[in-house]
Amino acid sequence: MARTKLQLPSTRRSLPIALMRSREKVMAPIRDMLRASGLTEQQWRVLRILSEFGPQDLTEIARQACLLMPSLSRIIRSLAQNGLVIRASDTKDRRRQTVVISPAGQQHIDDNLVQATQIAANYRNQLGAERYELLLDLLTELEQGPAVPVRRV
Amino acid sequence: MARTKLQLPSTRRSLPIALMRSREKVMAPIRDMLRASGLTEQQWRVLRILSEFGPQDLTEIARQACLLMPSLSRIIRSLAQNGLVIRASDTKDRRRQTVVISPAGQQHIDDNLVQATQIAANYRNQLGAERYELLLDLLTELEQGPAVPVRRV
DNA sequence: TCCATTTAGTTAACATGTTACCTAAAATCT
DNA sequence: AGATTTTAGGTAACATGTTAACTAAATGGA
Numbered sequence: 001m002a003r004t005k006l007q008l009p010s011t012r013r014s015l016p017i018a019l020m021r022s023r024e025k026v027m028a029p030i031r032d033m034l035r036a037s038g039l040t041e042q043q044w045r046v047l048r049i050l051s052e053f054g055p056q057d058l059t060e061i062a063r064q065a066c067l068l069m070p071s072l073s074r075i076i077r078s079l080a081q082n083g084l085v086i087r088a089s090d091t092k093d094r095r096r097q098t099v100v101i102s103p104a105g106q107q108h109i110d111d112n113l114v115q116a117t118q119i120a121a122n123y124r125n126q127l128g129a130e131r132y133e134l135l136l137d138l139l140t141e142l143e144q145g146p147a148v149p150v151r152r153v
Numbered sequence: 154m155a156r157t158k159l160q161l162p163s164t165r166r167s168l169p170i171a172l173m174r175s176r177e178k179v180m181a182p183i184r185d186m187l188r189a190s191g192l193t194e195q196q197w198r199v200l201r202i203l204s205e206f207g208p209q210d211l212t213e214i215a216r217q218a219c220l221l222m223p224s225l226s227r228i229i230r231s232l233a234q235n236g237l238v239i240r241a242s243d244t245k246d247r248r249r250q251t252v253v254i255s256p257a258g259q260q261h262i263d264d265n266l267v268q269a270t271q272i273a274a275n276y277r278n279q280l281g282a283e284r285y286e287l288l289l290d291l292l293t294e295l296e297q298g299p300a301v302p303v304r305r306v
Numbered sequence: 307t308c309c310a311t312t313t314a315g316t317t318a319a320c321a322t323g324t325t326a327c328c329t330a331a332a333a334t335c336t
Numbered sequence: 337a338g339a340t341t342t343t344a345g346g347t348a349a350c351a352t353g354t355t356a357a358c359t360a361a362a363t364g365g366a
Binding site for chain 2: 010053126135
């Protein structure tokens with residue numbers, strides 16, 4: 001099998017950096033939008049997931065929002081203090097707690113929905129629908145691929 | 154012009170989240186590698202840029218490493234305290250300071266170079282060279298495209 | 307049943323992300 | 337030159353990222 005010669009890519013052509021840069025570009029207008037609501041992008045992600053998929057426990061929210069448990073633990077505490085979510089302990093498994101979005105939390109979603117939709121459509125149009133879907137497919141493939149093991153040299 | 158109907162994408166098909174997930178996947182083995190050196194991924198990025206492109210001022214490093222100035226300011230302070238970089242004030246512009254990688258800093262690069270190269274090659278092979286380059290092109294296009302303005306609704 | 311293991315969630319400690327504000331120096335304008 | 341604006345860099349304050357260690361509860365054996 002023909003193997004490409006091993007060479008560390010220049011930081012100018014580095015995939016991790018490219019992923020970061022493009023994410024910054026995409027998130028900038030969303031953060032601008034959220035600042036008016038006093039929400040961080042992570043809090044917004046949690047609310048959107050609770051709104052879209054309904055009540056769930058912390059572990060499931062962390063998986064869907066791509067957050068680590070320690071971060072999520074603080075975020076849920078903060079959202080609960082501000083009345084945007086409600087915690088309920090699970091009766092069957094007393095370790096678990098189910099989180100529900102409150103009417104006030106849902107109101108934040110409703111308030112920003114039109115603008116968020118417009119922002120998402122903007123960068124989709126920027127690439128074109130076909131290339132946008134291709135990009136999403138490539139990213140999904142990268143994410144779902146086999147874990148790259150650490151090789152001790 | 155035919156416009157796609159506006160619809161907020163599900164969080165399962167959201168570009169910002171996909172960018173984050175794939176970045177996590179790609180960075181995981183790199184973070185594993187760096188832990189042995191006691192470096193964070195941001196410190197590693199700064200050292201790599203200084204090693205590849207030579208001495209530069211903080212603003213330029215921030216641009217290349219995709220870091221905000223307050224973060225970089227702390228990172229450089231920490232790297233300088235540990236002897237991995239050296240600061241020198243610019244003689245022509247006394248606001249500016251030039252940062253240089255030290256021999257000890259370069260040693261960290263050398264120590265991790267083989268393994269970092271292997272990790273980069275692994276995820277390149279995972280997608281295949283052609284799809285990997287396509288992904289980089291799409292990300293670059295997304296990043297360099299026009300800033301998406303915030304529309305007040 | 308008893309014990310070891312796993313899982314859900316939390317907390318601590320430290321680094322970075324993010325916004326706002328600040329200082330000094332350079333650049334620009336008049 | 338003198339006033340204004342811009343730029344380089346720093347600090348503060350708070351939120352999140354990251355690893356490690358911890359508690360409590362569930363699970364899986366022997």
